[in-house]
Amino acid sequence: MLSALLAATVVVLAAVAWRLGRRTRELRGRLARAAGELEALQHSFARFAPSEVVERIIAQGISTRSETKEVTVLFADLVGFTQVAEALPPDRLVALLNGYFAAMAEVAAAHRGHLAKFIGDGFLVLFGALEPNPWQTNDAVHAALAMRTALAAYNVRLRADGLPALTAGIGIHRGPVVAGVIGNAALMEYGVIGRTVNVAARVEGLTRVHATDVLVTEAVVAHLDGRFRLRRMPPAEVKGIPEPVVTFAVDGFEA
């Protein structure tokens, strides 16, 4: 009787141990998968925010700390895109825009720019925001010239597909911005705010006034390699900035 009870106890304990072991293995597996997903997320997020910000978020939850940084902002927008958009069916329009963004994003990354935001048919690229970059201004202007070349190549493809060619305006300004994780629990991003961003956007608008495609401000020229070929444009009034803005068209680079 006693031995039967002992045997039954051993069987029950063995069953419990087996189930516990299986459960532990399952939990370990889930933990490993979750850790893998977190790792993938961390790698992905590191492309959108400085690694120190990513680490802070992982260690402490959402970071609300912001900082002032000197960055170079490149703002680009398509000229006359409303007419293009109205003339194309939605699927072709989205394909055209995605192809354009893909080409521009590749150029931005190749020049150490961080594509921070798409705004309609425009986009914002930051230089010196994710990592310290003493050459941020030269990088931004080289990127603008490379975007000019990439857009020309993309237009060849568009024309071959019977689509209208695109024209872009690019404005570049350098100055301080407040950088940090902006948003709420539902929607947030690493971004920058401040007058520098607004000026870059306004300068992009001046490309239509001066009939050119790449314009930079005096703050940019102050940090720029003398081998860039520049043309001084007449001062122009822009919304939200009290004094007229002096800009320079970028014609090329003497290697």
Next chain:
Amino acid sequence: MEWGDCWLAPAPLQEGLAAEVRRGIGGILPGWAPRLAAVPWVVRANTRFVAVRFAYMPPALSSWINLVVSQDNSCRYCYGVTRALLKVLGYGDAQIDRIERDVHLADMARAEQAALEFARKVSHANPRPTPGERERLAQAGWAPAAIAEIAYAAASAGFPNRIATAFAIPPEPFERWAERPLARLVRPLLARRLRGRPAAPLIAPPPAGPCGDVISALGDSPGAQALRATIDEALASPVLPRRSKVLMLAVVGRALDCPRSEAEARAELGALGIEPAALERVLANLGGPELDRREAALVPFARETVRYQASALQRRTRALADVLSVAEVIEAVGIAALANVVARLSILLDRC
């Protein structure tokens, strides 16, 4: 990890050098040695940085630092070798995975976790670790001499990382061997040999010569002599002109926001006849008419070695071979890698 094909062909090593490498690296002649044979100091430097022993830091910690730094630098070669080495030393896959994912999850003392965290920051240099972060390491229980060695281990791991990545050195057969059943049997014996004991401190090199103050910060750690010998051999090597090499040091110093490295390079370049204004133009623009054809390629390349993606660094290194000889490319990568070690290590001199 992305990894391309190695375009450096193996070549015979200088007499005595193969034996020197074998002595340093547990009797093995690794695949990179004959591929880098055209520039003996790079072979010696890689051996020293891979085989360095520490006097104040636990030997096992240096392997963990190698692992996290290699992972951060996406160095397929160093990561694979270090992971295999850790397995030979008796660590399991699960434990290694945990440390890779988050040092805070690792089965190790808080002080060692803090050391790995600090090592990662030295390697990232984004931004450069502050004196306050060194202070936190001291609060975790590390003595100043051990902190210096932790910084050295992290900074110097970047040397083999950059060499292996730039040339896409193929993985070692050792990686596969470590997984074989026979290897599992002999692991305990090997582990005893590989684990080793802390090295004895050595006489500190005099605080003179290029990068003398950074080397002095290492005190009597064996790393100080290894770094002194490497810097002296690198600058004395006849493959590239000294001016080109010092220009690369200045660029890396600027990229890593290390005024000390940049100022020392500026002083030397001034002595070599470059006007301060011309030098500032070169450093501000990574180019200019003051540079010869070779330097015009080397100066922007130096910047690309500071923070990089493996595939981009491999592409840019390959492109250097269009204007430089194979030996010049190897020396250029070696100098850039060394400049990264020195500029990262100079955090030891930053004051609160």
